[in-house]
Amino acid sequence: MSYIQLELTDLAVAALLVLLNAGLSIALQLKLERQLVIATLRMIVQLLLVGLVLTTLFALVSPFWTGCAALAMVLFAGREIMARQERRLAGFWAYGVGTGCMLIAASLVTIFALTTPVQPEPWYNPRYALPLLGMILGNTMTGISLGLHTLTSSLVRDRVAVEARLTLGATRREAMLPVTRSALRSALMPIVNAMAATGLVALPGMMTGQILAGVEPAEAVKYQILIMFLIAGGTGLGATAAVLAGGLRLSDRRHRLRLDRLAPPRG
Protein backbone atom coordinates (compact mmCIF):
# COMPACT_ATOMS: atom_id res chain seq x y z
CA MET A 1 0.00 0.00 0.00
CA SER A 2 1.28 3.44 -0.82
CA TYR A 3 -0.34 6.81 -0.50
CA ILE A 4 0.75 10.39 -1.06
CA GLN A 5 1.28 12.31 2.17
CA LEU A 6 0.01 15.88 2.30
CA GLU A 7 2.23 18.77 3.41
CA LEU A 8 0.95 21.93 5.09
CA THR A 9 1.74 23.90 1.94
CA ASP A 10 -0.54 21.59 -0.05
CA LEU A 11 -3.39 22.47 2.30
CA ALA A 12 -2.59 26.17 2.11
CA VAL A 13 -2.86 26.06 -1.68
CA ALA A 14 -6.23 24.26 -1.46
CA ALA A 15 -7.46 26.82 1.07
CA LEU A 16 -7.30 29.36 -1.79
CA LEU A 17 -10.52 27.76 -3.04
CA VAL A 18 -12.32 28.83 0.14
CA LEU A 19 -10.85 32.30 -0.25
CA LEU A 20 -12.31 32.31 -3.74
CA ASN A 21 -15.73 31.65 -2.20
CA ALA A 22 -15.21 34.51 0.26
CA GLY A 23 -14.27 36.82 -2.64
CA LEU A 24 -17.40 35.74 -4.47
CA SER A 25 -19.51 36.50 -1.41
CA ILE A 26 -18.05 40.00 -1.11
CA ALA A 27 -18.30 40.75 -4.82
CA LEU A 28 -21.93 39.63 -5.07
CA GLN A 29 -22.88 40.90 -1.59
CA LEU A 30 -24.06 37.47 -0.44
CA LYS A 31 -23.16 38.46 3.14
CA LEU A 32 -21.84 34.93 3.65
CA GLU A 33 -18.18 35.80 4.24
CA ARG A 34 -18.45 35.95 8.04
CA GLN A 35 -20.25 32.61 8.30
CA LEU A 36 -17.86 31.14 5.75
CA VAL A 37 -14.80 32.13 7.77
CA ILE A 38 -16.27 30.84 11.02
CA ALA A 39 -17.35 27.55 9.42
CA THR A 40 -13.92 27.05 7.87
CA LEU A 41 -12.13 27.75 11.15
CA ARG A 42 -14.49 25.45 13.03
CA MET A 43 -13.90 22.69 10.51
CA ILE A 44 -10.10 23.03 10.84
CA VAL A 45 -10.08 23.16 14.64
CA GLN A 46 -12.63 20.35 15.08
CA LEU A 47 -10.83 18.04 12.68
CA LEU A 48 -7.41 18.76 14.24
CA LEU A 49 -8.86 17.96 17.66
CA VAL A 50 -10.47 14.76 16.39
CA GLY A 51 -7.12 13.80 14.85
CA LEU A 52 -5.43 14.40 18.18
CA VAL A 53 -8.04 12.43 20.12
CA LEU A 54 -7.94 9.55 17.66
CA THR A 55 -4.12 9.43 17.72
CA THR A 56 -4.22 9.21 21.52
CA LEU A 57 -6.99 6.59 21.54
CA PHE A 58 -5.23 4.48 18.89
CA ALA A 59 -2.03 4.57 20.96
CA LEU A 60 -3.84 3.61 24.19
CA VAL A 61 -6.05 0.79 22.78
CA SER A 62 -7.91 1.00 26.10
CA PRO A 63 -11.42 -0.48 26.37
CA PHE A 64 -12.34 2.22 28.89
CA TRP A 65 -11.30 5.24 26.82
CA THR A 66 -12.66 3.72 23.60
CA GLY A 67 -15.96 3.20 25.40
CA CYS A 68 -15.98 6.79 26.62
CA ALA A 69 -15.39 8.12 23.11
CA ALA A 70 -18.16 5.87 21.76
CA LEU A 71 -20.58 7.05 24.44
CA ALA A 72 -19.79 10.70 23.74
CA MET A 73 -20.54 10.12 20.04
CA VAL A 74 -23.91 8.53 20.90
CA LEU A 75 -24.86 11.38 23.25
CA PHE A 76 -24.06 14.02 20.63
CA ALA A 77 -26.07 12.12 18.02
CA GLY A 78 -28.97 11.89 20.48
CA ARG A 79 -29.01 15.65 20.84
CA GLU A 80 -29.11 15.94 17.06
CA ILE A 81 -32.16 13.61 16.90
CA MET A 82 -33.97 15.80 19.42
CA ALA A 83 -33.09 18.99 17.54
CA ARG A 84 -34.62 17.59 14.33
CA GLN A 85 -38.06 16.92 15.88
CA GLU A 86 -40.84 19.36 15.06
CA ARG A 87 -43.08 17.98 17.83
CA ARG A 88 -41.02 16.54 20.68
CA LEU A 89 -42.12 14.26 23.46
CA ALA A 90 -42.47 16.21 26.68
CA GLY A 91 -39.77 16.11 29.31
CA PHE A 92 -36.88 13.67 29.46
CA TRP A 93 -38.46 11.43 26.81
CA ALA A 94 -37.61 13.89 24.04
CA TYR A 95 -33.95 12.99 24.50
CA GLY A 96 -34.38 9.57 26.10
CA VAL A 97 -36.32 7.64 23.44
CA GLY A 98 -34.10 8.53 20.47
CA THR A 99 -30.82 8.29 22.34
CA GLY A 100 -31.71 5.04 24.14
CA CYS A 101 -32.80 3.29 20.96
CA MET A 102 -29.76 4.53 19.07
CA LEU A 103 -27.44 3.41 21.85
CA ILE A 104 -28.88 -0.11 21.72
CA ALA A 105 -29.04 -0.41 17.92
CA ALA A 106 -25.63 1.13 17.17
CA SER A 107 -23.76 -0.77 19.87
CA LEU A 108 -25.35 -4.11 18.92
CA VAL A 109 -24.49 -3.69 15.25
CA THR A 110 -20.98 -2.35 15.94
CA ILE A 111 -20.16 -5.17 18.34
CA PHE A 112 -21.54 -7.65 15.84
CA ALA A 113 -19.29 -6.16 13.14
CA LEU A 114 -16.23 -6.24 15.39
CA THR A 115 -16.72 -9.78 16.60
CA THR A 116 -17.98 -11.49 13.44
CA PRO A 117 -16.99 -10.08 10.01
CA VAL A 118 -14.06 -7.77 10.83
CA GLN A 119 -12.42 -9.28 13.94
CA PRO A 120 -9.59 -6.84 14.77
CA GLU A 121 -7.13 -7.66 17.56
CA PRO A 122 -8.31 -6.91 20.28
CA TRP A 123 -11.98 -6.74 19.22
CA TYR A 124 -12.45 -3.25 20.72
CA ASN A 125 -9.45 -1.83 18.82
CA PRO A 126 -10.44 1.85 18.41
CA ARG A 127 -8.89 2.03 14.91
CA TYR A 128 -11.79 -0.17 13.76
CA ALA A 129 -14.42 0.35 16.44
CA LEU A 130 -14.73 4.15 16.26
CA PRO A 131 -14.94 4.62 12.47
CA LEU A 132 -17.43 1.74 12.21
CA LEU A 133 -19.53 3.17 15.02
CA GLY A 134 -19.37 6.62 13.44
CA MET A 135 -20.72 5.43 10.10
CA ILE A 136 -23.46 3.28 11.70
CA LEU A 137 -24.40 6.09 14.09
CA GLY A 138 -24.72 8.76 11.41
CA ASN A 139 -27.25 6.71 9.44
CA THR A 140 -29.11 5.28 12.42
CA MET A 141 -29.49 8.82 13.69
CA THR A 142 -31.12 9.91 10.41
CA GLY A 143 -33.45 6.91 10.44
CA ILE A 144 -34.55 7.45 14.04
CA SER A 145 -35.15 11.17 13.63
CA LEU A 146 -37.19 10.64 10.46
CA GLY A 147 -39.19 7.84 12.10
CA LEU A 148 -39.97 9.80 15.25
CA HIS A 149 -40.71 12.94 13.26
CA THR A 150 -43.23 11.11 11.05
CA LEU A 151 -44.76 9.34 14.06
CA THR A 152 -45.43 12.47 16.09
CA SER A 153 -46.50 14.71 13.22
CA SER A 154 -48.85 12.07 11.72
CA LEU A 155 -50.43 11.33 15.08
CA VAL A 156 -51.13 15.04 15.53
CA ARG A 157 -52.50 15.30 11.97
CA ASP A 158 -54.52 12.04 12.06
CA ARG A 159 -55.66 12.28 15.68
CA VAL A 160 -59.35 12.16 14.75
CA ALA A 161 -58.87 9.07 12.57
CA VAL A 162 -56.84 7.22 15.22
CA GLU A 163 -59.38 8.08 17.92
CA ALA A 164 -62.25 6.99 15.65
CA ARG A 165 -60.82 3.48 15.69
CA LEU A 166 -60.28 3.61 19.45
CA THR A 167 -63.89 4.65 20.09
CA LEU A 168 -65.04 1.65 18.05
CA GLY A 169 -63.03 -0.70 20.22
CA ALA A 170 -59.69 -1.03 18.43
CA THR A 171 -56.56 -1.59 20.54
CA ARG A 172 -53.92 1.13 20.51
CA ARG A 173 -51.73 -1.10 18.32
CA GLU A 174 -54.49 -1.52 15.71
CA ALA A 175 -55.48 2.15 15.82
CA MET A 176 -51.91 3.41 15.39
CA LEU A 177 -50.81 0.81 12.83
CA PRO A 178 -51.15 3.02 9.70
CA VAL A 179 -49.15 5.77 11.39
CA THR A 180 -46.54 3.30 12.68
CA ARG A 181 -46.18 1.90 9.17
CA SER A 182 -45.63 5.27 7.51
CA ALA A 183 -43.15 6.26 10.23
CA LEU A 184 -41.09 3.13 9.63
CA ARG A 185 -41.28 3.55 5.86
CA SER A 186 -39.95 7.07 6.02
CA ALA A 187 -37.20 5.94 8.43
CA LEU A 188 -36.04 3.21 6.05
CA MET A 189 -36.41 5.03 2.71
CA PRO A 190 -33.04 6.85 2.87
CA ILE A 191 -31.03 3.66 3.36
CA VAL A 192 -33.01 1.86 0.62
CA ASN A 193 -32.38 4.78 -1.73
CA ALA A 194 -28.73 5.00 -0.71
CA MET A 195 -28.16 1.34 -1.48
CA ALA A 196 -29.90 1.67 -4.85
CA ALA A 197 -27.87 4.74 -5.86
CA THR A 198 -24.47 3.74 -4.47
CA GLY A 199 -21.80 3.44 -7.12
CA LEU A 200 -23.91 5.01 -9.86
CA VAL A 201 -24.61 8.44 -8.51
CA ALA A 202 -21.90 8.77 -5.87
CA LEU A 203 -18.83 6.88 -4.71
CA PRO A 204 -19.19 6.35 -0.98
CA GLY A 205 -16.75 8.34 1.15
CA MET A 206 -15.25 5.40 2.93
CA MET A 207 -14.53 3.49 -0.25
CA THR A 208 -13.02 6.57 -1.88
CA GLY A 209 -10.86 7.06 1.20
CA GLN A 210 -9.59 3.50 1.10
CA ILE A 211 -8.80 3.77 -2.62
CA LEU A 212 -6.88 7.03 -2.04
CA ALA A 213 -5.00 5.25 0.76
CA GLY A 214 -3.82 2.64 -1.74
CA VAL A 215 -6.30 -0.20 -1.19
CA GLU A 216 -7.25 -2.18 -4.29
CA PRO A 217 -10.74 -1.10 -5.51
CA ALA A 218 -12.05 -4.68 -5.26
CA GLU A 219 -11.08 -4.80 -1.57
CA ALA A 220 -12.51 -1.33 -0.90
CA VAL A 221 -15.78 -2.42 -2.52
CA LYS A 222 -16.03 -5.43 -0.21
CA TYR A 223 -15.64 -3.17 2.80
CA GLN A 224 -18.24 -0.77 1.46
CA ILE A 225 -20.77 -3.56 0.95
CA LEU A 226 -20.20 -4.68 4.53
CA ILE A 227 -20.73 -1.13 5.77
CA MET A 228 -24.00 -0.79 3.84
CA PHE A 229 -25.28 -3.99 5.46
CA LEU A 230 -24.29 -2.74 8.90
CA ILE A 231 -25.94 0.63 8.28
CA ALA A 232 -29.14 -1.02 7.05
CA GLY A 233 -29.21 -3.25 10.13
CA GLY A 234 -28.57 -0.39 12.55
CA THR A 235 -31.16 1.87 10.91
CA GLY A 236 -33.84 -0.82 10.86
CA LEU A 237 -33.22 -1.87 14.43
CA GLY A 238 -32.95 1.66 15.84
CA ALA A 239 -35.91 3.10 13.93
CA THR A 240 -38.19 0.16 14.80
CA ALA A 241 -37.31 0.43 18.49
CA ALA A 242 -37.74 4.22 18.52
CA VAL A 243 -41.07 4.25 16.63
CA LEU A 244 -42.52 1.49 18.83
CA ALA A 245 -41.29 3.15 22.00
CA GLY A 246 -42.62 6.52 20.84
CA GLY A 247 -45.99 4.93 20.02
CA LEU A 248 -46.18 3.35 23.48
CA ARG A 249 -45.32 6.65 25.13
CA LEU A 250 -48.02 8.47 23.13
CA SER A 251 -50.70 6.01 24.27
CA ASP A 252 -51.43 4.35 27.59
CA ARG A 253 -52.53 1.04 29.06
CA ARG A 254 -56.20 2.02 28.79
CA HIS A 255 -55.63 2.37 25.02
CA ARG A 256 -55.96 6.15 24.99
CA LEU A 257 -54.13 8.42 22.58
CA ARG A 258 -51.98 10.63 24.82
CA LEU A 259 -50.95 13.63 22.70
CA ASP A 260 -50.77 15.56 25.98
CA ARG A 261 -47.40 13.84 26.35
CA LEU A 262 -46.03 15.91 23.47
CA ALA A 263 -44.30 19.16 24.28
CA PRO A 264 -46.15 22.25 22.99
CA PRO A 265 -45.21 23.18 19.41
CA ARG A 266 -42.15 25.39 19.06
CA GLY A 267 -42.11 28.84 17.58
Place this chain on the structure above:
Amino acid sequence: MSGSRMLAVERLRSPLLEPVSFELAAGECLPVSGPSGSGKTMLLRALADLDPNRGDVRLDGQARDAMPAPAWRRKVTYLPAEAGWWAETVGAHFADWPAAEPAVVALGLPAECRDWPISRLSTGERQRLALVRALVQKPRVLLLDEPTSGLDSAARTVVEEMISACLAAGAAALWITHDDEQARRLAGRRLTVEQGRVSEAPL
Protein backbone atom coordinates in the same frame (compact mmCIF):
# COMPACT_ATOMS: atom_id res chain seq x y z
CA MET B 1 -79.48 -6.95 34.87
CA SER B 2 -81.68 -4.17 33.62
CA GLY B 3 -84.03 -1.74 35.29
CA SER B 4 -83.04 1.41 37.04
CA ARG B 5 -79.24 1.33 36.88
CA MET B 6 -77.78 0.02 33.69
CA LEU B 7 -75.04 2.63 33.70
CA ALA B 8 -73.96 3.83 37.15
CA VAL B 9 -71.51 6.73 37.35
CA GLU B 10 -70.03 7.68 40.69
CA ARG B 11 -67.69 10.61 41.24
CA LEU B 12 -66.44 10.62 37.67
CA ARG B 13 -63.84 13.38 37.44
CA SER B 14 -60.91 14.66 35.38
CA PRO B 15 -58.74 17.77 35.41
CA LEU B 16 -61.44 19.54 33.38
CA LEU B 17 -64.47 17.97 35.01
CA GLU B 18 -65.74 18.31 38.55
CA PRO B 19 -66.95 15.07 40.20
CA VAL B 20 -70.27 13.93 38.76
CA SER B 21 -72.59 11.06 39.73
CA PHE B 22 -75.70 9.91 37.90
CA GLU B 23 -77.48 6.80 36.73
CA LEU B 24 -78.95 5.79 33.43
CA ALA B 25 -81.60 3.11 32.95
CA ALA B 26 -81.99 0.80 29.97
CA GLY B 27 -84.05 2.50 27.29
CA GLU B 28 -83.38 5.94 28.74
CA CYS B 29 -82.01 8.89 26.83
CA LEU B 30 -80.47 11.72 28.78
CA PRO B 31 -79.90 15.01 26.94
CA VAL B 32 -76.76 16.98 27.88
CA SER B 33 -76.71 20.72 27.31
CA GLY B 34 -74.62 23.72 28.27
CA PRO B 35 -72.63 26.51 26.60
CA SER B 36 -69.84 25.54 24.19
CA GLY B 37 -66.54 24.87 25.93
CA SER B 38 -68.29 23.97 29.18
CA GLY B 39 -67.11 20.36 29.17
CA LYS B 40 -69.97 18.40 27.56
CA THR B 41 -67.61 16.62 25.19
CA MET B 42 -65.15 16.07 28.06
CA LEU B 43 -67.91 14.31 30.01
CA LEU B 44 -68.67 11.90 27.15
CA ARG B 45 -64.97 11.28 26.44
CA ALA B 46 -64.36 10.51 30.11
CA LEU B 47 -67.24 8.01 30.11
CA ALA B 48 -65.73 6.27 27.08
CA ASP B 49 -62.34 6.35 28.88
CA LEU B 50 -60.73 8.29 26.02
CA ASP B 51 -59.04 10.80 28.34
CA PRO B 52 -57.39 10.18 31.71
CA ASN B 53 -60.11 10.27 34.39
CA ARG B 54 -61.03 8.82 37.77
CA GLY B 55 -64.19 7.54 39.36
CA ASP B 56 -66.33 4.44 39.46
CA VAL B 57 -68.27 3.66 36.27
CA ARG B 58 -70.26 0.44 35.99
CA LEU B 59 -72.28 -1.10 33.19
CA ASP B 60 -74.82 -3.73 34.33
CA GLY B 61 -72.87 -3.92 37.58
CA GLN B 62 -69.55 -4.59 35.82
CA ALA B 63 -66.76 -2.17 36.74
CA ARG B 64 -65.16 -0.37 33.83
CA ASP B 65 -61.65 -0.74 35.18
CA ALA B 66 -62.10 -4.51 35.41
CA MET B 67 -62.43 -4.87 31.64
CA PRO B 68 -60.00 -3.95 28.84
CA ALA B 69 -60.63 -0.46 27.45
CA PRO B 70 -61.40 -1.68 23.87
CA ALA B 71 -64.10 -4.03 25.21
CA TRP B 72 -65.56 -1.16 27.27
CA ARG B 73 -65.67 1.17 24.27
CA ARG B 74 -67.47 -1.42 22.17
CA LYS B 75 -70.24 -1.38 24.81
CA VAL B 76 -70.09 2.31 25.72
CA THR B 77 -69.47 3.98 22.38
CA TYR B 78 -68.65 7.64 21.88
CA LEU B 79 -69.76 9.22 18.62
CA PRO B 80 -67.81 12.48 18.15
CA ALA B 81 -69.29 15.53 16.47
CA GLU B 82 -66.63 15.22 13.77
CA ALA B 83 -66.11 11.56 12.89
CA GLY B 84 -62.71 10.23 11.87
CA TRP B 85 -61.97 8.19 8.74
CA TRP B 86 -58.86 6.08 8.40
CA ALA B 87 -59.28 4.35 5.01
CA GLU B 88 -59.90 5.48 1.44
CA THR B 89 -63.40 4.14 0.83
CA VAL B 90 -66.62 4.06 2.85
CA GLY B 91 -66.82 0.26 2.85
CA ALA B 92 -63.34 -0.16 4.35
CA HIS B 93 -64.60 1.42 7.56
CA PHE B 94 -67.16 -1.33 8.14
CA ALA B 95 -66.11 -4.78 9.34
CA ASP B 96 -69.45 -6.20 8.17
CA TRP B 97 -70.93 -4.11 5.34
CA PRO B 98 -73.97 -6.35 4.60
CA ALA B 99 -75.06 -5.86 8.23
CA ALA B 100 -74.69 -2.10 7.91
CA GLU B 101 -76.28 -1.64 4.48
CA PRO B 102 -79.97 -1.55 5.52
CA ALA B 103 -79.28 1.24 8.02
CA VAL B 104 -77.20 3.14 5.45
CA VAL B 105 -80.06 2.95 2.96
CA ALA B 106 -82.60 3.92 5.63
CA LEU B 107 -80.57 7.07 6.29
CA GLY B 108 -80.89 8.08 2.66
CA LEU B 109 -77.58 6.96 1.17
CA PRO B 110 -77.42 4.54 -1.79
CA ALA B 111 -75.99 1.05 -1.25
CA GLU B 112 -73.28 1.84 -3.86
CA CYS B 113 -71.74 4.35 -1.47
CA ARG B 114 -69.70 1.39 -0.19
CA ASP B 115 -67.17 2.11 -2.96
CA TRP B 116 -67.21 5.90 -2.66
CA PRO B 117 -64.06 7.65 -1.52
CA ILE B 118 -64.46 9.41 1.84
CA SER B 119 -63.44 12.73 0.25
CA ARG B 120 -66.64 12.67 -1.81
CA LEU B 121 -68.96 12.67 1.23
CA SER B 122 -70.66 15.77 2.60
CA THR B 123 -70.56 16.58 6.32
CA GLY B 124 -74.09 15.28 6.80
CA GLU B 125 -73.33 12.05 4.94
CA ARG B 126 -70.24 11.48 7.08
CA GLN B 127 -72.28 12.06 10.21
CA ARG B 128 -74.91 9.52 9.21
CA LEU B 129 -72.34 6.89 8.16
CA ALA B 130 -70.45 7.37 11.44
CA LEU B 131 -73.69 6.72 13.31
CA VAL B 132 -74.31 3.50 11.39
CA ARG B 133 -70.66 2.48 11.93
CA ALA B 134 -71.17 2.78 15.70
CA LEU B 135 -74.68 1.22 15.79
CA VAL B 136 -73.77 -1.98 13.90
CA GLN B 137 -71.57 -2.94 16.84
CA LYS B 138 -74.71 -2.87 19.04
CA PRO B 139 -73.38 -0.76 21.89
CA ARG B 140 -75.23 -0.80 25.24
CA VAL B 141 -74.70 2.91 25.86
CA LEU B 142 -74.44 5.56 23.12
CA LEU B 143 -72.53 8.76 23.86
CA LEU B 144 -73.78 11.08 21.12
CA ASP B 145 -72.06 14.42 20.48
CA GLU B 146 -74.56 16.47 18.47
CA PRO B 147 -75.43 13.64 16.07
CA THR B 148 -77.94 15.71 14.10
CA SER B 149 -76.21 19.11 13.95
CA GLY B 150 -75.39 18.98 10.23
CA LEU B 151 -78.65 17.43 9.07
CA ASP B 152 -81.84 18.76 7.51
CA SER B 153 -85.11 18.14 9.34
CA ALA B 154 -86.03 15.03 7.31
CA ALA B 155 -82.67 13.38 7.99
CA ARG B 156 -82.85 14.48 11.63
CA THR B 157 -86.15 12.67 12.05
CA VAL B 158 -84.74 9.44 10.57
CA VAL B 159 -81.69 9.63 12.85
CA GLU B 160 -83.87 10.24 15.92
CA GLU B 161 -86.07 7.30 14.97
CA MET B 162 -83.10 5.04 14.47
CA ILE B 163 -81.68 5.93 17.89
CA SER B 164 -85.14 5.52 19.46
CA ALA B 165 -85.25 2.00 18.02
CA CYS B 166 -81.93 1.22 19.74
CA LEU B 167 -83.30 2.56 23.02
CA ALA B 168 -86.45 0.48 22.62
CA ALA B 169 -84.18 -2.55 22.17
CA GLY B 170 -82.60 -1.89 25.58
CA ALA B 171 -79.74 0.54 24.92
CA ALA B 172 -79.30 3.88 26.69
CA ALA B 173 -77.93 7.19 25.44
CA LEU B 174 -76.35 10.43 26.54
CA TRP B 175 -77.11 13.01 23.88
CA ILE B 176 -75.43 16.40 23.58
CA THR B 177 -77.85 18.86 22.01
CA HIS B 178 -78.29 22.63 21.83
CA ASP B 179 -81.87 22.21 20.73
CA ASP B 180 -84.34 22.46 23.67
CA GLU B 181 -87.13 21.20 21.43
CA GLN B 182 -85.11 18.09 20.66
CA ALA B 183 -84.22 17.62 24.33
CA ARG B 184 -87.90 17.73 25.28
CA ARG B 185 -88.73 15.21 22.56
CA LEU B 186 -86.08 12.85 23.93
CA ALA B 187 -86.58 12.81 27.68
CA GLY B 188 -88.01 14.24 30.87
CA ARG B 189 -84.75 15.30 32.55
CA ARG B 190 -81.37 16.43 31.38
CA LEU B 191 -77.79 17.12 32.42
CA THR B 192 -76.41 20.59 32.11
CA VAL B 193 -72.69 21.35 32.10
CA GLU B 194 -71.23 24.68 33.04
CA GLN B 195 -67.50 25.26 33.48
CA GLY B 196 -66.88 21.57 34.09
CA ARG B 197 -69.67 21.30 36.67
CA VAL B 198 -72.41 18.83 35.75
CA SER B 199 -75.89 19.11 37.26
CA GLU B 200 -79.17 17.35 36.69
CA ALA B 201 -82.41 19.20 36.08
CA PRO B 202 -85.96 18.34 35.06
CA LEU B 203 -87.05 19.69 31.69
